[in-house]
Amino acid sequence: MLRFLALLLAALIAVPAFAQSVVQTDNVRAELVSDVATVKPGEPFWVGLHQTIRPKWHTYWKNPGESGLPTEITWTLPAGAKADAIVWPTPALFDIGGITNYGFKDEAMLLVRITPPADLTGPLKIAAEANWLVCEDVCIPEEGKFELTLASGAAATPAPPAVRTLFEAARRRVPMESPWPARYGVAKSGDPTLIIEAKGLKADTIRDVYFFPAEWGAVATMAKQTASVTAEGIRIPLRKGEAKTAMPERLAGTLVLTEKTADGTVKQAFDVSAKLDPAFVPAPVSLAGAASGEPLSLVQALLFALLGGLILNLMPCVFPVLAMKAAAFARLAGQGQSEMRRDGLAYTAGVLASFAAMAAIVVSIRASVGDVAWGFQFQSPVFSLLIAYLFFTVGLNLSGVFDVGGRLAGVGQGLVARGGTTGAFFTGVLAVIVATPCTAPFMAAALGFALSQPAPATVAVLLAMGLGLALPYLALSFTPALQRLMPRPGAWMDRLRQFLAFPMYASAVWMIWVLTQQTGSDGVLYALGGMILIAFAVWLLRLGGGASLGTWLRRGLAAAAVLLAFAATLKLEDGPATAASASGGQTSGVNFEGWERFSRARMAEAVAAGQPVFVDFTAAWCITCLVNERVALETPATKKAFEQAGVVKLKGDWTNRDDEITGVLKEVGRAGVPLYLFWAPGAAAPKILPQVLTEAMILSELSSIQQTKR
């Protein structure tokens, strides 16, 4: 009996090897935990200060914001041991009655890497003194002393499962290294703007972008940041901080954004280190910049939009249309003042009506889908192709291949040519149609504002922009003094018109280039082929008039040619993804290293052969996909486990639309990526893994098939 008691006692004494030091204060339960039970001399391991915070109270991040203090830990370690700096979890933003703080609620695990001495013999004793400020509406500084004694041995042994789970959860909360380069520039006002070069993101899937500066000083703690997501990446206008020193070479911080995925939203955090880019001086008076500092008032927004519209007149695409208008004006010059005015008003009406239509589309799409990004139409290769055709046709007209008065003379052109008021109206419409694609990149920032506003403001801003576009004309038609400056009509008009065909052709070339970005090289084939057909149709129609059989035949043929040209658009709708794949997927940015390209046939074949199959449906613009790859799918441990289990790894790229993948997504009831399917050997159906993966999750899936094998 005594011996039994002695054994029991020995067992109890052995327990402190796992000892966790707990400090319970009024508002925080803090515990020092280690991810190993036994340490190996010289081999680093992790400890964590785990704070369980009283509900509604919070502790602070390394940069606490406008008030507050970060938790500090002072270590007492044996000689030769080393403790690194705290690795912080992703912070949250708190508004304490108008004062902005960065910190944690409910719980926080502060991770620290400890390196024991290489010559360690016997147990390792770690002592720590921590102090933290904990606040609700009341702030209280608290502190605690912690001690942990860990046995040492030839090999490190892991902590009990509950503790390991704690660490795994904590590691998931640590921001990951940003996959994108970042830079920042300083405006003349001193306010910095951060650019995260995440190219190809979709604006409508990214929410709540916030940049937490790592340190006080360079950047102000802002209650709200207004980031914009464009094809170039994420642009975050910031406010300069209180420090009076020069801006740092590198601006560090944590970027937190919420991504909308098929099943809901996923919050992602990245550590960003942005290099100071002296060449980048954010414009002080841009909508994006203005929207950042103080919220832009509607009046200001309208003013900016008007300016933007004016500037549109200088865009090369619009220029030919305006020149046409100028020529028409010159013709009108001889006529009465009222004629001129009516013409100017009709043109303005055409422009405004088009902008109103655009606003209506934007507002209705937003109402049904939730959000819309400018240039949304450019995600559609069909649109790009149609615009290329339009440019080409207008170019042919300007070149004189067919007459302004000709029948079937191109999409708006016939109407444009219908002199007088109607013609002027449709010239306005044409100007807008032509202006939009050419200037989308330029207007992206400005329109970002309009799109983010409630419906009436969106409409107002877009209309103001239209007014800006029409304004020079309107002014001209109402000012006889300006009209007198116009040159007399003459042969120069024809020559100018012919010359202006060339910018139109150039615009068509540009649209075809855009198309290749969306579809790969096949797009060129369809576009140029379609243009030949259009030219052919124009030629047929010019051959002669009358009601003879030949004329009708030619008309039929022309119609067929045009139909065929437009049929190319259907082909495009079918094949963008395959085209992209054929060109090596270079535009998509999805990495296929170590993976086979997904096809249903390949999947079926591998499943039928009884092989385990893992399918990853991803897209270049899907951040969650990217994160999953980094933290779970492409880690050395997962790669090794995949290899050992003989898993067939298939990757489907949904960057562009792909009907095969869309079909699979639909079958499993998903609307988008990420989607992960895992077929265990011989399984009748795949297992759908969660959209946020961890390494442990993949490893446990793989080990379960290993076990069933045995």
Next chain:
Amino acid sequence: MSNFSVPRRSLFLGSVALALVPAAAFATSSPDLGKPAPLFTAVDSNGKSWSLADLKGKVVVLETTNHDCPYVRKHYNGKNMQAQQREAAAKGVVWLTTASNATGEQGAVTPAQANDLTRSRDAAPAAVLIDPQSKIARAYGATVTPHMYIIDAKGVLVYKGGIDSIPSSNVADIPKATQYVRVALDEVLAGKPVTQASTQAYGCTMKYPKTST
């Protein structure tokens, strides 16, 4: 099992709970250095009226306070604040302590309480301004107590930030810290530009009036 440490409370814990509830929607914009400091008029704990405009020609120090704040207590218990107030007074500097936490919030004081605190703490400011609507704090964009400001003889804001360089509630840290305000005051009085003119203030969150949203 001997390794469990006894849960221990910090020195302040039992005694102090600081209400730090500003509920006002408050745009934390602080005035620019090198620009004229925001003017204010306030009545002190003895009923005397002070106006910044009247203090032209004198260097002025502003100190936001909340006597229940551990960070304020650190500097009063350590006699740091009182010492600097006396030094300033000896050099002809007007040191104004402003009790700017809103009425009903902790740290808000009546004139009598303010005078009691000055006596019991042996403090030596030129005056303790009673600012129950946080007007002064708001004008200066104060976020914490103590938040410190120096206004030069021309009425220009030349320093804003913390009292010193070690953000802790530990009195023992005072001698180790750079006393930003003292250094800056010496520079201002010597007619030199302030080298560290904007520093990170630390302390308890300011409590602005809840109603004034």
